[in-house]
Amino acid sequence: MSLSSAQAALLLMVDLSVEDRITINATNGLSSATVSGSDFTGFYLENFFEADNNVVSATLVSGDLVSAQDVSNLSPQLFRAGGTDTGLNVFSYTAGPFSSFVAGQTAFDGAATWAVSSAVYQDALNGALSGDIWFPADDDSDLSTATLIGQWVVGVDVPEAPTFALFSLLFFAFSRSRKA
DSSP states (O other), X not given: OOOOGGGSOEEEEEEOOSTTEEEEEEXXXXXXXXXXXXXXXXXXXXXXXXXXXXXXXXXEEEEOOXXXXXXXXXXXXEEOOOTTOOOEEEEOOBSSSEEEEOTTSBOEEOEEEEEOOHHHHHHHHTSOSEEEEEESOSSGXXXXXXXXXXXXXXXXXXXXXXXXXXXXXXXXXXXXXXXX
């Protein structure tokens, strides 16, 4: 029996609120499958970018993102195959050569932030708002042999500046009229 995307838990939250930065935060979501594989191959966020073909050149700013069953090496890396592949690969995140996920247990721990080019950042902004996470997979050609372990989603906790300013102005006006 195959797991559908609709049944997969939210495992990673992507923050694109800082220009030219990609931040990935672990949630407390549970892995949908038990699977082990190469840390060098890593996990794959399907449909992360728009169809544009910008190669990812990323510099790790900070990060301890890791599979919850493993120990972080504090240096997770990003990869994009290019061509028509719209996914994002995270690899080399464990202190050992292998990575594991266990069904029903927390999938990931930690967070990581990478500095990326403006073109890559724009591709991420124009990409999907959510998608599947596959392991082990470094590009879309691996999906036929990879295992779906959960979902990723783009989310931001702070309101956009114009929206926040408008809300503050309305609140101030309302509070002044109530005093009169």
